[in-house]
Structure formats: C-alpha cells, structure tokens
Amino acid sequence: MSAKEPLFRIVRGVPTAEELAALVGAIVVRTRPTAAPAPVAASGWARSGRPTGARPVAGSGAWRASGLPR
DSSP states (O other), X not given: OOTTSOSOOOOSXXXXXXXXXXXXXXXXXXXXXXXXXXXXXXXXXXXHTSOOSOOOOOSTTHXXXXXXXX
16 A cells, blocks of 8 residues: 555545544544553452462371461
C-alpha cells in the first residue's frame, strides 16, 4: 500500500464530518491494544488456608506431625 492510498474509503453515500469522526473514533478504539487486567490480590481468608511452604516430611511420626500446629 502506497502513502497516497487512503486507509479506508466511503463506497456509497456522503457522510457528514460528524459521521466520519465517529467512524474514525470507532476504528481507533477497536484497533487499540487492550491492557492486561491487574492481578487480583488474594483475600486474607484465602491466604490463611494455603500452606506456608513447609512440606511434611515422610517418615516415622509424620502422620502425627501433620496435625500439629506449625
């Protein structure tokens, strides 16, 4: 596409300046990249149910240690 060719053209009818502005605005909004949604922080309730990172170790007494508070 050369620099002299228009990006779009009106095939039928004679649009007003307001109609052309609305068309250009719609095209600009439609082609703009959308921003990624912000990550949602986990609530305190959900965080309290997750393990803290300490994994139970298999072996003698592991079943008892798994029920003890950390």
